[in-house]
Amino acid sequence: MSSMIEIYRASAQRKQRGLLAYIALIAVLVYVAATTTFDGYVTNILMQAVTYSVAVMGLTVVLGLCGQINLAQAAFFGLGAYAVGLGTVDYGLSYWICMGLGLIVVLGFGAFLGTSTIRLGGHYLAMVTISFQQILTLVMINWIPVTHGPDGVSRILKPTLFNTPQSYLAFCVVVLAVVGYLVWQLPSTKLGRAMRAVRDNELAAGVTGIDIQRTKVTAFAICALLGGLGGGLFAGGFSYVSPDQFSFAESIVFLTMVLLGGVASPIGAVIGTGLLILIPEWLRFLKSIPGLYLAIYGLAVILIVLFMPDGIWGFVVQRFKSLRGALRLSAELPELTLVQTQSHADDVLVVDNLAKHFGGLKAVDDISFIVKRGSVHALIGPNGSGKTTTLNVLSGLYTPTAGAVKLDGQDITHFAPHERTASGLGRTFQNIRLFRSMTALENVIIGVERPGNPVDHAPIALEGRARAALNFVGLGDRADELVTSFSYGHQRLIEIARALAGNPTLLLLDEPAAGLNSTEKMELRDLLKRIAAKGLTILIIDHDMTLVSEVAEHITVLNFGRRIADGDPVSVLNHPDVVTAYLGSDANAAH
Amino acid sequence: MPLIELKNVSVRYGEIEALRGVSLSVEAGEVVTLLGGNGAGKSTTLRAISGLTKPASGEIIFEGKSMTGLGPEEIVRLGIAHVPEGRRVFPGLTAHENIMLGASNRSGVSKDQIDQEADAMFDLFSDIRPFQHVLGWTLSGGQQQMVAVARGLMAKPKLLLLDEPSLGLAPVIVSKVFEIIKEIRRRGTTVLLVEQNARMGLSVADRGYVLETGRLVVTGKPDELWNNEDVRAAYLGGHARTAAKA
Amino acid sequence: MDMVFQLLFQGIGIGSVYALVALGFVLIFRATNVVNFAQGEFSMVAAFLMVIFSVDLEWPYWISFLLSLGGMAIYGALFNLGVYFPLRHRTYLPVIISTIGASILVSNSTLALYGPQPQVLQPLLDFPGFNIGTVYLDAQYLLIIGLTVVLVAFQYWFFEHTLLGKKLQATSQDKEMASLLGIPVATMIMLTFVYSAMIGGLAGILVAPILFVSIHMGGTIALKAFAATIIGGFGDVAGAIIGGLALGVIETFGAAYVSVPYKDGFAFLVLVAFLVFRPQGIFGERVAEKA
Known part of the structure; x- marks a missing residue:
């Protein structure tokens, strides 16, 4: 028997060791990204995988943790990207200011869509996010004086601090690592538990004191925010953005990524994103026939939902769950006290x-x-x-x-x-x-x-x-x-x-x-x-x-x-x- | 040969064992009442018969043939109509339309024929005749119950399963519902009735069974059951038993 | 003033198409509690079937028309079997995602087969139209409006005056009870998908000569049909029709007086406005809280 404090310390130490291992891994990745000279093609693929992963993790939060749908992640991604693109090119603002403004805009749209729609239930949210996606695409294409229209924005600047593709990629890896860590930790925070509670059983969540509305809107806003962040990073990495990169089809690509990898964990997000960026590169011939490649995505979505509802990472976790020993500690616990309110009315x-x-x-x-x-x-x-x-x-x-x-x-x-x-x-x-x-x-x-x-x-x-x-x-x-x-x-x-x-x-x-x-x-x-x-x-x-x-x-x-x-x-x-x-x-x- | 026979039927809902090896039978022309407190397994027994719930083990035999593996749509075509707990009147259809749909298990009957039969139902259920073109959800509980029973009769069942027809109804309405059950009995339809209202349930029955936590505890004639202390205990708990003794 | 009538006429014409698709939407929603995000592809597939039969194979127009509708019946059945039925016991989220997957699969398979070039389909009728005063009544629009009226009347008769219609309604209200009465629930749902695919397909064929046949027509139409159902009151048949017509009119006037490129945006603005201010739609919920 040990005291409660010792148990807590033991589990805190376990967590700390996990964090140290994680930091070490990221340090190695950043070192590799910053020092190895890739050719441009490889850098581009890595850049895309890293920035997309950030956005896909947004879906991990909203879909995986909170059970809500967002079919406009490409729109939020695009908003972030255009903020950085237009800000640095047309207005000569610093990359960081543009990124900050972009995130504010994205958060605003996310919160607005969330608050106006979430109380109405899942179907509405799905449709409204699609609508938002369509409107944004229309605006990007047609509001030429501001957005440059279908031509897109080119010669986007990277921040002066990370001016080479190499250093910028390393920077993006760091951002992804931080986001990944936060999303990983989220489920065991109060907010994350509330999201999971809402997903598992909405009725019980409300009755245990969780503000369902606010929890869902928060999840949605976080998702939008990560979408915008990924988009901002993407714009800096590729120096060029255009409306077709942020279409509804791309939202579906994001969705497929998170479903394929597994909605439950940020690891699933990285796996799904990595695979769906690499596979099409290996199967480039598919892209020669327009539509074929997206048709396969559509089929993949149906098949994943039918046969692998937990995604690749979920499947792996299921397989190895039995190997992980459950943490079983017994402790001398204080007797449960029931504090009564001050009122003494009968x-x-x-x-x-x-x-x-x-x-x-x-x-x-x-x-x-x-x-x-x-x-x-x-x-x-x-x-x-x-x-x-x-x-x-x-x-x-x-x-x-x-x-x-x-x-x-x-x-x-x-x-x-x-x-x-x-x-x-x-x-x-x-x-x-x-x-x-x-x-x-x-x-x-x-x-x-x-x-x-x-x-x-x-x-x-x-x-x-x-x-x-x-x-x-x-x-x-x-x-x-x-x-x-x-x-x-x-x-x-x-x-x-x-x-x-x-x-x-x-x-x-x-x-x-x-x-x-x-x-x-x-x-x-x-x-x-x-x-x-x-x-x-x-x-x-x-x-x-x-x-x-x-x-x-x-x-x-x-x-x-x-x-x-x-x-x-x-x-x-x-x-x-x-x-x-x-x-x-x-x-x-x-x- | 009994019309229907349950042999050692067990039903599980996930972790809960709702029925634990229940065996009972109903002869053609009989009215049999299943009594018991809430959660005793009365409704589950009916659900197992009509195919809504698959038994974990045991066998149900209707007219000498096993019904294992049949779904509700096939079972109702064999001639077993189930009037479930809570009435389940289609809220967006009128009383008349609800009743007409009761004949969905019979093939080769024209719409006009069904229409006429539904009209005839309002002779037996004259209280709801004025409401026959009113949507189901606006009917009161008693009216809904009558629609539900009439809808069950439209199947021309050999066996009618009635689940708590008195549920939530005022006494005067309960008596009316039971008058109708007596009329159904007079016309020769076999009825398996589930009832919490023991006195009413036994008043129309030839025999009764008492269930407690998924098991049959007592069976017998209505008089025997009514005077049985276990029956009272099943309803009012041990406290009433001691109170009654004292 | 004539301009107003002219636009009203066109708006009602295009609105009829939205109304038809919205109707299919609502029927599937009521039968399965699922919003079918591949509803618009019913229209697109039907229009491409028309292209195959009447343009590529050069078969007579009316035969192609009937064959296309027959094809849609089969498509609706397959859609049910492949996309909805295996997931019927899961929550709404996997089903939504599955229908989205189907939408992407079907539209892009069509793209792979036909390429991005929009196809042209001849109008159903030979004569172009006529004038009443200075208002020009295009024959295709008249045909759309006329067929919509006929179809809505048929559907009303079917649901209110046939036993099969009542059985379909019963299935959508309480599946377990329906099966207890001996109504074959799986068959009823299958019929709903078949019918829904056919009216969605009809809408696609009718609108094709106006909009061109392209892989994008499905997505646009579906979104507007959804907006129409929200405007009318979700799940309400009459609401879907009124909502569809209203949307067609709003959009036509918007395009004429405000902006052409943003034509497709008006629907969404109206949609969002309704969601914020009157989410229950014009008609609200018809069946109130169930006891």
Whole structure:
């Protein structure tokens, strides 16, 4: 057994060694690029591969990490390239200023396209990016006074500092190395985790407190930025740009590169870019027939999607995954603490005349109840009684037709899911919603990162708290395994740990016993009792009457979307209306 | 020979074992009710019969022939109509159109014939006659349920699977739905009914089975089941059992 | 004033083409929840089939026309089998990417076979057109408008008054329930692709004498059809038609009064404006939140 700090130090050392190795590799590459004399042809191919790789890594971020599409990467690439080209040639500005301005322009367009479209969903984003690509191509060709039209811009300057092709190539390699490192590290940062969470399970991401909108727009803007950066480097490297280099077809080439190499890693981006630049050079004869070469790209896209959805690097990683030993450390972890908010009002949740109608269906019709601080409150009712709808209204997935919801005195009726989470609402789902590409630990870290969580947000503290939460549910020693390797019952426990890690004011449990066998149900019951003992307020929705009657101090019963009983378990479960609701009424039976 | 027989059927949804070796049978002309709490495997049993879910093991035999490997479209053509949980009325089609589509499993029937049969359905379901040209999504829960049952009957099934017809309906509507089930029974259609409302479910049945976490626990005549403590426990939990004893 | 009528006429003519393609778009979207990015290539392939039959092989025009439509039916079926069907259980992203791949594959294969030179296709009718006052009504535009009206009427009748039409609608609303009723879902989706390819193809054949037959015509038409569906309200059949017509008119006036080179840009500006200010389109969502 070692302390949490030692574990953290060990993994930090591992990371540091990785970084040193990476720097050494890059140093060798830069040295080779700067000192070896290539002929012009080879330099050009390398230059193209390096600058394209930067842009393709943008797609790694938006498509691989965040699961959003961008079919205008060539347009962003072109914007960067034209900024450097026109700036240095027509306006005599310094390369660096042009690059800076180009990046600002690209970022602006990226953010605008993102904010205007992303909330509408994937199809719209795909179409709008294509449209943007087309408009930009039209402008490049037709706005001749500014863009030089179809002739393009020639005699673009390199920065004085890297004035030879050799030194400029070395500079580009350094930029690629830095970008590659950042993209490599991104998944394990807060932002990167948020992106992966959005990709894995949007609903759960919102409920764990992630601003889905902002995360997607950020990913899109980063993608655009890397596109612009790659384009700026490209313009300096080739001294000539023209509209046909940045057409829709090129956007497809970028997409093919990232898909072929593998969307999950910057290594995939470099592999895909390298291959798709080299292969056509080897197969130059294909270019003699116009169209053939792109037709093969199109076919490749379909075949990759059908048969190699993880790309080359994904395939390699799959192959060797079993060889890499999982980091398994056990540590003495501090007991999980649950910090409660300052407010001491007695009513944690007030549901006031809540209604939700779907067309002619009144799923929830004028329901009121109050959850007291520190209590375990159960909401029950037969199938179709309106429980799940109530829960979805409480967590902000549905907007109520009428009524209000107050959490700890704050009116949250019109809050988005992530805003409710920030106000202190934690929840689990009936059909478990974990982020499936992540480890148990990462899932729970996202829980700790809940906005408004009153704990230390330093990386070591985050990880410590997450491990403590997993330990609390009994899975501390398996923290570093992928969630998909856990049994169903254990996945449920991870979900509870994720919610607990965020220090919720109120924990909503949606049918936690669903799908569990009898042993697991018993473990769950004990866990709920331990959570309640820490003073956390819990609202549980379940069908398992044994569980509910054992853990709840107060039960509200719904039927036909209305409240039919409210009180302590014994009186509620023997209430004639409740017995009728569950077993059917004598009055209705024609026996 | 029973009309349908399940032999040791198990169903898995990923990690969850929803049905664990269930064997049951329904004779022609019978109404059999499956009871049990939520997650007991009632709906899964019906889904396995109608082909929506493939059993992991076991066999389902209909009219003496194994249905292993058949999809839902083929199974409904054999004469098994499934009225699923949640009604699943097509939201963008009218009540009348929904009902007409119930005959999609029967070949060689003209559109006029189907049209007339659908019209005739509104004799049995007279409550929804005024709404026959209203789009599905605007109907209330009870109206949707009637459309769903009528749509199931349009298949002229030898076996009708009804999944929780009382779900979310007010008592007065539930009684109406069960009156209709009694009428269906009178006309001789075999019914396998899944019901949470035990009293109502048993009131129309010849026999009942009780499921608990994917296993059959009790079977018997309606009276026997109604007075069985395990049945009450399956619904109201151990607490009710002790409370009832006390 | 005559100028306005003249432009309106042309705008509605070209808008009809967008409307037809948009219709195919919406039908596939409703049946499969997938946006087909190779929709425009339906038009392009049909136009090239016309070139093969009527120009290269010099077969009679109407026979070529029917053969091309028949070819499109086969193409739609193959497209479904190769591009959509194997991915039907995956999320929308792989399917989008797969249709984009198909679009690139088909347009560039055509380029490899036919080269970049645009092909010329003769108008369907022999007489050029006539004047009403000073407004010249071109026969090809009249034909486009007329056939669009006929087709829209046919489609309305088909979906509202035939059992097959109802089955197609049921499939697009709830596939599992449709299969429980014995509606062959895979066949319904196949029919949707076949029909969609045929009306997309018809649009391509009709517009070919006006726009030239080139490998780029598909991409341009598809983007405008998509813009049309957004303007009308995504997934709405009537919206697609109105959106298509509106876009044709806007674009024609834009080209006449603002700028010719940026003609293709107007559609996208309108598209972006709708996305920002009224993303639900003119008609909004017809079927509200489902219970």
